[in-house]
Every structure is written in C-alpha cells, then in structure tokens.
Amino acid sequence: MNIKLDERIFENFGDPIQKIWRLLDQLATANIDEAIFLDYKDAKFTSPFFLLSLPLIVEQYKRRGYNISISTDFNHGYLSDYMNYIYFPRGLDPDSIPGDFNDFMSGYQNKSYIPIICFPTGSSVHITEIRDAFLSAVNILLIKICGVSSNMITAIMYLIDEAVNNVLHHSKDDKGYLFAQYYKSKGYIDLVVADIGQTILETYAGFEKLKNQVTSHKLAMEAALAGKSTKSADVDRGFGISTSKELLTKGLNGKYFIYSGNVCNMHNSEINEIYELPETIHWQGVYLCLRIPVVPPIGFRPSDYYE
Amino acid sequence: MFTSEIKVTDILPATLDTRESATRLVNILKEECKNHPKIVIDFGGTIFMSRSFADQFHKDLYVNEQPMDIDIKNASFDIISMLRAVSNTQTKRKAIVPSYKTLVFNNLSKLEDFSFSW
Numbered sequence: 001m002n003i004k005l006d007e008r009i010f011e012n013f014g015d016p017i018q019k020i021w022r023l024l025d026q027l028a029t030a031n032i033d034e035a036i037f038l039d040y041k042d043a044k045f046t047s048p049f050f051l052l053s054l055p056l057i058v059e060q061y062k063r064r065g066y067n068i069s070i071s072t073d074f075n076h077g078y079l080s081d082y083m084n085y086i087y088f089p090r091g092l093d094p095d096s097i098p099g100d101f102n103d104f105m106s107g108y109q110n111k112s113y114i115p116i117i118c119f120p121t122g123s124s125v126h127i128t129e130i131r132d133a134f135l136s137a138v139n140i141l142l143i144k145i146c147g148v149s150s151n152m153i154t155a156i157m158y159l160i161d162e163a164v165n166n167v168l169h170h171s172k173d174d175k176g177y178l179f180a181q182y183y184k185s186k187g188y189i190d191l192v193v194a195d196i197g198q199t200i201l202e203t204y205a206g207f208e209k210l211k212n213q214v215t216s217h218k219l220a221m222e223a224a225l226a227g228k229s230t231k232s233a234d235v236d237r238g239f240g241i242s243t244s245k246e247l248l249t250k251g252l253n254g255k256y257f258i259y260s261g262n263v264c265n266m267h268n269s270e271i272n273e274i275y276e277l278p279e280t281i282h283w284q285g286v287y288l289c290l291r292i293p294v295v296p297p298i299g300f301r302p303s304d305y306y307e
Numbered sequence: 308m309f310t311s312e313i314k315v316t317d318i319l320p321a322t323l324d325t326r327e328s329a330t331r332l333v334n335i336l337k338e339e340c341k342n343h344p345k346i347v348i349d350f351g352g353t354i355f356m357s358r359s360f361a362d363q364f365h366k367d368l369y370v371n372e373q374p375m376d377i378d379i380k381n382a383s384f385d386i387i388s389m390l391r392a393v394s395n396t397q398t399k400r401k402a403i404v405p406s407y408k409t410l411v412f413n414n415l416s417k418l419e420d421f422s423f424s425w
C-alpha cells in the first residue's frame with residue numbers, strides 16, 4: 001500500500017489536522033500483511049501540526065505489527081535541508097547530544113524552528129536531570145527565536161510546561177515529543193506536544209475514583225477539560241488543561257486543539273467544541289496543537305490565568 | 308552559622324519546569340535545614356517557574372512536614388504569583404463551568420466542513 005501524502009499543507013489551522021484524519025482513515029483500511037509506505041518525497045510546504053504526526057503514526061502502526069515506513073529523502077532541496085535540521089523523522093534524543101545542551105541548541109537560534117525533540121519520560125535521577133536541562137534549553141531557545149516580551153516569555157513557557165508535564169505524568173510511554181515553528185510574518189508560534197502512550201480514557205480507567213464514571217473517549221475529554229485529576233482525590237491537581245486553554249484563547253486570542261482516542265476539542269476565541277469522530281480516526285495517546293500569538297493584547301498578564 | 312543561602316540556578320536550570328526538579332530542590336533544602344535553622348532561597352537568574360514545579364515545591368515543602376523557616380529572595384512577580392496560586396488551590400478551587408458544545412460525526416467529509424473554519 002503506497003499512500004501519497006499531500007505536497008502542500010496550508011497555514012489554515014484546520015488543514016493539517018484534516019490531513020492527519022484523512023491519513024488515519026486511509027490507514028484504517030490497511031491489511032496487516034501488506035507493506036505500507038507513506039510517500040512524502042514531493043513535499044513542498046508543510047506544517048509542524050502535520051509533520052510531527054507522521055513519525056508518530058508510523059510508530060503507532062509498527063507497535064500494532066504493521067510493516068510501515070515513510071520517506072526519508074525529499075526532492076525539493078530546501079525541504080530536504082529543513083527535514084535534516086529538524087531530525088525528521090526520528091527526532092532528537094537529548095541523551096544522544098554530546099556536550100552542553102545550550103551550546104547545541106544555540107545552533108538553532110537563527111532558525112525559525114527547533115528540532116523535533118523526543119524527551120524521555122522516565123523518573124530516574126539521570127533521566128530527569130537530562131530532561132530538565134534540555135527542556136530549559138528548548139524554552140530559552142524558543143524565546144530567543146521569537147524575541148518576545150517578558151510577559152510572553154512566561155506565557156509560552158507556561159503552555160509548553162503544562163503540556164510536557166501532562167505527557168510525563170499520564171502517557172505511560174517512554175518518550176514524549178515536542179516540535180515548534182515560529183512564523184514571524186504571521187506573528188505566531190505553532191507548537192505541538194504529543195505522545196503515543198495512553199489515551200485520556202485509559203488514564204482515567206486507571207483511577208479508581210472515576211473509572212466507572214468516565215467510560216468513553218468523549219466523557220474522558222470532558223473530564224479532562226473540567227480538570228478532574230487522576231493524580232489526587234483532592235482538588236489540588238488537574239489545572240493544566242483548563243488554565244492553559246484560558247490563557248491561550250482568552251488571554252492571547254490563540255488556538256488550542258487536543259485529540260485523544262476518537263475525540264478532540266477545538267477551542268479558539270469563537271468556538272469551544274468537542275468533536276466525536278468516526279472510530280477509525282483514532283489517536284493512541286494525546287496530540288496537542290497550539291497556535292500561540294507572540295504579541296499579547298495590551299494589559300495581558302499570565303498570572304491572571306493561573307486560576 | 309544560622310542562615311544558609313541557596314541560589315537555585317546553582318542547582319537547577321534557569322527555567323524550573325518539572326515536578327521532579329522541585330523534589331530535587333526540596334531534598335537539598337531539607338538537608339541544608341538540618342544544620343541551618345533558616346534558609347534563604349535566591350531565585351536570581353531564574354526566569355520561569357511552571358505550575359507543576361510550584362505545586363510540587365509547595366507539597367514537598369509544607370505537606371506533612373515541620374515547616375521550614377524560609378525566605379525567598381530575588382523572585383520575579385510571576386514566580387511569586389505562581390507560588391501564591393498553587394498555595395491557594397491546595398484545598399479549594401473554582402468550579403469550571405463547561406462551555407463547550409459536543410458534535411458527533413460518522414463521516415469525515417462532514418467534519419472537514421467544520422475544521423476548515425478553525
């Protein structure tokens with residue numbers, strides 16, 4: 001089975017997401033005995049929202065036993081260079097970088113993007129130290145690339161860290177993924193944080209207090225949006241999604257999309273809707289896309305959204 | 308010496324991102340506390356503290372433990388705001404009023420009409 005991927009992904013927020021759904025829909029018809037090739041060699045314009053999904057879809061299908069691969073050579077020279085810089089499709093593992101992370105990441109400060117980061121989710125001292133140093137380097141790099149004001153530094157880091165911490169504590173997988181690009185002329189950053197571990201529903205299924213109430217992907221999404229924490233029987237956890245959505249959509253007029261199982265939530269200044277998709281359009285794990293404007297409205301203060 | 312001063316950037320990166328790093332910092336503070344009744348935590352050079360870090364820092368420092376005598380130095384407005392926010396939400400929180408609609412799709416092409424407008 002050869003699937004030719006779209007050469008051009010448009011900047012419209014929904015376009016890359018539609019194309020992910022179409023790909024998942026096509027793959028749902030694949031036979032496990034046939035080889036699958038995702039043909040992306042003619043790619044001309046792409047987007048972080050679409051691009052990060054590709055290696056993660058490949059990995060999801062490999063885990064299910066499929067023989068699946070994706071283009072690693074590209075016909076258009078500029079895109080080929082870009083793909084090399086972002087470490088497509090494997091991503092950059094912090095543990096593989098010799099020397100200082102900040103020195104390595106400073107090689108990207110004149111770019112408008114960071115590499116695809118595969119951050120480890122383990123809890124050993126060694127892994128957490130590597131992860132903390134690397135996340136800090138990524139945060140600082142993004143701020144340098146975008147050249148934002150101090151209140152935006154806090155806002156961007158808040159959004160990244162809430163998303164990353166959700167992966168660390170809920171995915172139950174060994175890696176999470178982070179990728180971002182700054183569009184200077186448009187004035188926003190597109191940021192993706194994703195995993196291919198547990199769905200939100202599977203996370204709630206492991207929590208005694210809520211597992212009998214949260215029995216579908218839709219109910220799980222609603223519970224997550226309402227801040228029902230799986231980490232504590234009390235009230236002190238579960239702020240990440242709700243505060244991030246408020247900060248991004250109300251504070252900054254940005255866009256927030258979260259997808260898990262066959263359910264997603266799209267939240268922008270005009271809509272806040274949950275979509276229940278056909279069951280074949282399934283994301284194993286959580287896929288989060290944020291469009292973050294870099295110039296805040298006058299009077300914006302991140303701390304107004306901490307709750 | 309009664310007071311010990313700990314500069315956070317000597318121990319952790321300039322951005323305080325994860326719960327694990329908060330636990331590391333508190334463990335160091337607790338060790339220090341055995342020999343010094345008062346600790347000054349210097350946040351000079353720290354440019355960001357995440358909610359997760361702040362929440363874990365608060366829990367590890369104050370929950371089920373004898374409170375330490377701590378002064379905070381050189382912390383930015385945002386860091387103080389974050390520490391206050393997590394302190395205020397340990398036992399109570401605002402209700403989140405659901406404000407979303409739910410739409411169900413059996414067909415991908417119908418869904419694309421919606422996603423095009425995002």
